């Protein structure tokens with residue numbers, strides 16, 4: 711064997727190392743599954759960035775409404791409207807939707 715050739719054992723070891731890396735990275739047991747997961751995770755990261763941007767935009771719009779209401783002599787919080795928002799999310803996403811809406815309202819309330 712020359713110094714540049716690779717034995718079957720070495721190739722098997724290299725493949726095992728690559729698979730172990732894929733498993734470490736993604737939990738997948740094959741490189742092809744790891745590649746699919748890596749690409750899909752990139753899409754999720756991009757979606758999360760958009761969701762965060764939308765939440766920040768919602769917070770800004772909510773603050774405009776709260777400022778106008780407080781400036782006019784009213785209260786910051788409007789419970790009947792919050793019930794509508796909670797119902798909207800519950801209808802679309804079920805019980806976890808209510809929890810998500812409560813978190814959104816918590817983020818949006820009292821930021822002025």
Ligand SMILES: C=C(O[C@@H]1C=C(C(=O)O)C=C[C@H]1O)C(=O)O
Nearest residue numbers: 772775786787788791792795818
């Ligand atoms: C934005 C408003 O003010 C507050 C914030 C809400 C929200 O972020 O959705 C809902 C009701 C109010 O407690 C509103 O009245 O519409």
